[in-house]
Amino acid sequence: MLIKSLAAEWLKMRKSYIWSILAALPAVSILIGTANYYANKSVLTNGWYSLWTQVSLFYGEFFLPVLIAICCAYLCRLEHFNKNWYQVMTAPVSRSAIFISKLAIAGIMMLIVQAFFLLLYFCAGKVLGLASPFPIETVGWMSRGLYASIAISAVQLALSIRIRSFAVPIGISICAAFIGLGMYVMKLGMFYPYSLLTIGIGALSQESLTIAENGLFLAMNSLFIVIVSAIAIRYLSKRDVVA
Amino acid sequence: MNAIVSTHNLSKRYGDAYRVNEVNLEVHEGEVYGFLGPNGAGKSTTLKMLLGLVKPSSGKVVVFGKEFDKNRLSILRQTGSLIESPSYYGHLTGLENMRIMQRLHDVPDKNVCEALKIVRLENHKDKKAGLYSLGMKQRLGIAMALIAFPKLLILDEPTNGLDPAGIGEIRELIKSLPQRYGITVLLSSHLLSEIEQIATSVGIISDGKLLFQGSMEALQSKSQPRIAIKTVDNETAHVLLYRQGFHSVIEDDALIVKEMNDEQTAFANRMLVQAGIDVIRIEERRKSLERIFLELTGKEKSL
Numbered sequence: 001m002l003i004k005s006l007a008a009e010w011l012k013m014r015k016s017y018i019w020s021i022l023a024a025l026p027a028v029s030i031l032i033g034t035a036n037y038y039a040n041k042s043v044l045t046n047g048w049y050s051l052w053t054q055v056s057l058f059y060g061e062f063f064l065p066v067l068i069a070i071c072c073a074y075l076c077r078l079e080h081f082n083k084n085w086y087q088v089m090t091a092p093v094s095r096s097a098i099f100i101s102k103l104a105i106a107g108i109m110m111l112i113v114q115a116f117f118l119l120l121y122f123c124a125g126k127v128l129g130l131a132s133p134f135p136i137e138t139v140g141w142m143s144r145g146l147y148a149s150i151a152i153s154a155v156q157l158a159l160s161i162r163i164r165s166f167a168v169p170i171g172i173s174i175c176a177a178f179i180g181l182g183m184y185v186m187k188l189g190m191f192y193p194y195s196l197l198t199i200g201i202g203a204l205s206q207e208s209l210t211i212a213e214n215g216l217f218l219a220m221n222s223l224f225i226v227i228v229s230a231i232a233i234r235y236l237s238k239r240d241v242v243a
Numbered sequence: 244m245n246a247i248v249s250t251h252n253l254s255k256r257y258g259d260a261y262r263v264n265e266v267n268l269e270v271h272e273g274e275v276y277g278f279l280g281p282n283g284a285g286k287s288t289t290l291k292m293l294l295g296l297v298k299p300s301s302g303k304v305v306v307f308g309k310e311f312d313k314n315r316l317s318i319l320r321q322t323g324s325l326i327e328s329p330s331y332y333g334h335l336t337g338l339e340n341m342r343i344m345q346r347l348h349d350v351p352d353k354n355v356c357e358a359l360k361i362v363r364l365e366n367h368k369d370k371k372a373g374l375y376s377l378g379m380k381q382r383l384g385i386a387m388a389l390i391a392f393p394k395l396l397i398l399d400e401p402t403n404g405l406d407p408a409g410i411g412e413i414r415e416l417i418k419s420l421p422q423r424y425g426i427t428v429l430l431s432s433h434l435l436s437e438i439e440q441i442a443t444s445v446g447i448i449s450d451g452k453l454l455f456q457g458s459m460e461a462l463q464s465k466s467q468p469r470i471a472i473k474t475v476d477n478e479t480a481h482v483l484l485y486r487q488g489f490h491s492v493i494e495d496d497a498l499i500v501k502e503m504n505d506e507q508t509a510f511a512n513r514m515l516v517q518a519g520i521d522v523i524r525i526e527e528r529r530k531s532l533e534r535i536f537l538e539l540t541g542k543e544k545s546l
Binding site: 004005007008011012015016017078081082083084086087089090091092093094238240241243 | 291294295296297298316319320322324326327328329330331332333334335339342343344346347348349387
C-alpha cells in the first residue's frame with residue numbers, strides 16, 4: 001500500500017518546477033558562503049573547515065529550513081488545488097500511507113539536496129585552491145543534517161496539510177529557524193527540531209559529537225518524526241476533508 | 244435485489260443546523276440512482292459521508308453490506324467517485340493524471356486506455372490537464388473514477404460544465420454502465436430533467452431531509468391526471484358539481500376535479516349543460532414532474 005502511494009507521489013513530483021528551486025537554494029548558500037570566505041581570507045585560516053563555517057551557516061540556519069518548508073508546502077499545495085484531497089482521500093490507501101509517502105518523498109528530495117550541496121562545497125573548495133585534503137567529517141554532517149531535515153519535514157508537512165496557504169508555513173519555518181538559533185545558544189538545541197539541524201550539520205561548531213551526543217541526536221529526531229507523524233495521521237483520519 | 248448502498252438515520256450537524264437529517268438511502272444493484280435536490284440541500288454532504296470524506300454526526304453507512312467505518316479500504320477499492328468538480332494535477336497531462344490513479348488502484352494499463360476511450364479523451368491524453376476545457380476536465384474526472392471499473396460509481400453533478408452535446412454523451416455513457424460493466428451508479432443533480440432521463444430510481448432531498456425515494460415510475464405516478472372543466476359560469480358550476488359529490492377547485496378560470504373517470508366526466512358535462520351553463524372546454528391536465536418536485540421540496544414559494 002505504501003509502495004502504491006509512493007509511486008503515485010513520485011509521479012506527481014517528477015515533472016515539477018520544484019526541482020529548480022531545490023537546485024537554486026544550495027547554490028545560493030554556497031555562493032554567499034564562498035564570497036564571505038574569500039573576503040575574509042586573512043582571518044579564516046583553517047582551509048576546508050573555515051569554508052564549511054561560512055557555507056553551512058547560511059545553509060543550515062536559513063536556506064535549508066526554508067527549502068524544507070517550500071518542499072513540504074508544495075507537496076501539500078498539489079492536493080489543496082483542484083479538490084485533489086477528495087481524490088487522495090478516496091483512494092484505496094490508508095491515511096498513514098498518504099502521510100508517510102509524502103514524508104518519504106520529502107526525504108528523497110532532501111537527500112538529493114544534501115548530495116548536491118556537498119558536491120558544490122567540494123567544487124567551491126577546489127576553485128578557491130584549498131590544498132589540504134577534503135574533510136571526511138562533511139559526510140557525517142550531511143547525514144545527520146539529512147536526518148534532522150526529515151524531522152523538520154514531518155513538522156512542515158503537518159503544518160502545510162493543516163494550513164491551506166503556501167506562504168504561511170514557510171514563514172513559520174523561518175521564525176522557527178531563528179528560535180532554533182536561540183535554543184542552540186541556550187544549550188537546549190537537542191530538544192528542538194530546528195536546532196537539531198544546526199547541531200547535525202555542524203553549522204556553528206565543527207567539533208565532533210560524542211557517542212552519547214550522537215545517540216541523543218538520533219533519538220530526539222526519531223522521537224520528533226514519530227510523534228509529529230502520528231499527530232498528522234490522526235488529523236487526516238479524524239477531520240472532515242475540505243478541498 | 245441487493246442493496247449496494249444503504250444509510251441508516253444518517254445525519255450531519257454543523258453547530259445546531261442539520262445539513263443532513265436522518266437520511267435512509269437505499270441504492271440497489273444495477274440501478275442508476277438519481278439523487279435530486281435543490282442547491283444546498285445536502286446532496287454533496289451525503290455523498291461525501293458515503294465515501295468517508297465527511298464524518299457523520301450520527302447514523303451509519305453500509306456499502307456492499309459492510310459497515311463503512313470498519314471496512315473503509317475494501318469498500319474504496321470497489322468504489323469510484325467524482326465529488327464536486329473534478330480533481331486533477333494541472334502540471335501533468337491527462338495520461339499522467341490517469342497513471343497516478345492507476346498506481347493508487349493498482350490496475351493494468353488496459354484499464355487506463357479503456358477509461359480514456361470511454362470518455363473520448365484518448366486524443367487529448369498528452370495535453371496538460373491544466374489546459375483542458377471544463378468539459379474535458381469533467382471527462383477526465385469520470386475516467387479517473389472509472390479506472391478500476393468499480394462496482395459502485397458515485398458521481399456528484401457529473402454533467403456540470405458540459406455543453407449540450409457532451410451532456411447527451413455522458414448521459415448515454417452513464418445509462419450504459421450497469422449493463423456494460425455491472426456498475427451501479429449513484430449520481431446527484433439539481434436538475435430534474437437530467438435525473439428523469441438517466442435514473443431508474445430517485446431520491447429527493449431538501450433541507451437535509453429525504454422527501455421521496457423510489458423508482459422513477461413511482462414518482463411519475465404521482466402525476467395523476469386531473470380534469471379541467473371551463474364553463475361560462477365557474478362559480479355556479481362549482482356549486483352544482485359539489486351537490487353531485489365532485490370536489491373541484493377553481494384554478495386559472497377553470498374548475499379542476501381530481502380522479503374523475505370517463506363516465507363521471509360525461510355525467511358532469513350533461514348535468515352542467517342541462518342546468519344552462521355552457522361548457523366551453525373539458526381537458527385532461529397532468530401535473531408535470533417539475534411541479535411535483537417543487538411541491539415536494541417546497542421551493543416554489545421562494546421562486
